Each structure stands twice: as C-alpha cells, then as structure tokens.
Amino acid sequence: MDTSFERSVNTKVEWLTPPELVKKxxxxxxxxCSPINAxxxxxxxxxxxxxNGLNKEWFGRIYCNPPYGNEMHLWLSKLKKHGNGIALIFARTETRCFFENVWNDAxxxxxxxxxxxxxxxSGLQGGTPGAPSVFIAYGKENAKALKESGIAGRYLDLKL
Ligand SMILES: C[S@@+](CC[C@H](N)C(=O)[O-])C[C@H]1O[C@@H](n2cnc3c(N)ncnc32)[C@H](O)[C@@H]1O
Incomplete structure (x- = not known):
C-alpha cells in the first residue's frame, strides 16, 4: 500500500481524483488546482x-481536490466563501480545516x-491511501448533486 502522498507536505504531489467519480x-x-500535464x-x-489557483478569481461551479499540506484549509476557506462547489479531502474530521470550513459551513x-x-x-491508477475521503458540498445544488450521485458512502445534510 502506497501511503506516501498522505504524509507528504510537497504540494506539487499529484494525486488525481478518478474521473468516473467526478462525472457522477x-x-x-x-x-x-489541476495538474500541469493532466x-x-x-x-x-x-x-x-x-x-496559482489560490490567488485567482474563482467562477461558477468549482471542483476542488486541493493540494495536500498545511495550506489545505486555505483552499477550503476560499471555496466556502465562493459558496458553489464540491471539495474532496481526507476525512480528518478533527482538524482545523474541518472545524473552520466544514462542520458549520458546508x-x-x-x-x-x-x-x-x-x-x-501518468494516467495510471495508484494504490489506496491510508485514510478515507469525504466530498464536501457548498450550496444547495451541490448538496443535491452529492445526494443523488450514486457514489457509495454515507451522505449527511449539515443544514437540516
Ligand atoms: C491533489 S491534486 C488534485 C488534482 C485534481 N484537482 C484532481 O482532483 O484530479 C492537487 C493539484 O494541485 C496542484 N497545485 C498545487 N499548488 C497549486 C496552486 N498554487 N495552484 C493551482 N494548482 C496547484 C498540483 O499540481 C496538483 O495537481
């Protein structure tokens, strides 16, 4: 099992979302935050x-699987303010990133x-990481898209 990316603080490390999941x-x-040679x-x-996508103006509906490392919360914070999109991060529910940008905001x-x-x-699928993942929706339409995606997992509405 290759878990090196999870521990890495190198934000250039490229771990790409399976396209079949995003299509759902x-x-x-x-x-x-897309790779140079995608x-x-x-x-x-x-x-x-x-x-430097973090400093650019964002528009429309966003898909964001941010670079891993200490600045991850900045990407989530920007998406939270933008209010329209879906993020994919590790399900580290205890972290600053989660408490400042997810639990009360998504x-x-x-x-x-x-x-x-x-x-x-390279286009090849890698090994499984050492942590589970979570999709996070900002905006009602994105919550609906998550709910209806058919992606196996547990959906939770945070704005009930
Ligand atoms: C975890 S990968 C996800 C890639 C893609 N979004 C996906 O889900 O398939 C994070 C990506 O962010 C890119 N990246 C790192 N720093 C960035 C920055 N400041 N602006 C834009 N992209 C960046 C990396 O090159 C890498 O491709």
Whole structure:
C-alpha cells in the first residue's frame, strides 16, 4: 500500500481524483488546482500551480481536490466563501480545516465507502491511501448533486 502522498507536505504531489467519480457529480466550470500535464480534466476551465489557483478569481461551479499540506484549509476557506462547489479531502474530521470550513459551513458531506484509488499524472491508477475521503458540498445544488450521485458512502445534510 502506497501511503506516501498522505504524509507528504510537497504540494506539487499529484494525486488525481478518478474521473468516473467526478462525472457522477455533474459538470463543473472550474478546477482551480489541476495538474500541469493532466491525463484528464474535471472542469471546463482549469488553473494549475503555474497560475496559482489560490490567488485567482474563482467562477461558477468549482471542483476542488486541493493540494495536500498545511495550506489545505486555505483552499477550503476560499471555496466556502465562493459558496458553489464540491471539495474532496481526507476525512480528518478533527482538524482545523474541518472545524473552520466544514462542520458549520458546508451544506452536506458524503463520507466515501472504502478508500478511493487516486490516479497519477501518468494516467495510471495508484494504490489506496491510508485514510478515507469525504466530498464536501457548498450550496444547495451541490448538496443535491452529492445526494443523488450514486457514489457509495454515507451522505449527511449539515443544514437540516
Ligand atoms: C491533489 S491534486 C488534485 C488534482 C485534481 N484537482 C484532481 O482532483 O484530479 C492537487 C493539484 O494541485 C496542484 N497545485 C498545487 N499548488 C497549486 C496552486 N498554487 N495552484 C493551482 N494548482 C496547484 C498540483 O499540481 C496538483 O495537481
């Protein structure tokens, strides 16, 4: 089992969401943190590390599987303020990132059953990580998309 990415603080590490999962969530306008040499794209527009997607203006419906590391909460914070999109992060429910950006702010979460096998930029699927993942929806339409996605897991509405 390769868990090196989970421990890494190198934000250039590329662990890509399986495209078949993102497709279940509908069409996205922007992925603000996409690889430079992407084997597939999740959104109509894409920022890379060369653009520094964190400092750009975000627009439309966002899909965000942010770079791992200490700045992850900044990506979630920006998505929270934007209010329209879905994030994918590890289900570290005790963290600052979760408490400051998810529990009181997101519309819904979907804890994924099992472990996601992320892709490498080579286009090959990697091993399973050492942690579970969670999708986080901001905005009612995104909560609905999560709920109706058919992705195996446990959906929780946080704004009941
Ligand atoms: C965990 S990967 C996810 C990639 C893609 N969003 C996906 O889900 O398939 C995080 C990506 O963020 C990119 N990245 C890192 N820092 C960035 C920055 N400042 N602006 C834009 N992208 C960045 C990395 O190159 C990497 O491709």
């Amino acid at each position: 969530l509908g069409v996205f306008d922007l992925d603000p 084997p597939f794209l999740h959104a109509k527009s894409n920022f890379t590390i060369e653009d 519309d819904a979460v979907l804890f994924v059953k099992g472990r996601i096998r992320f892709y490498h930029v």
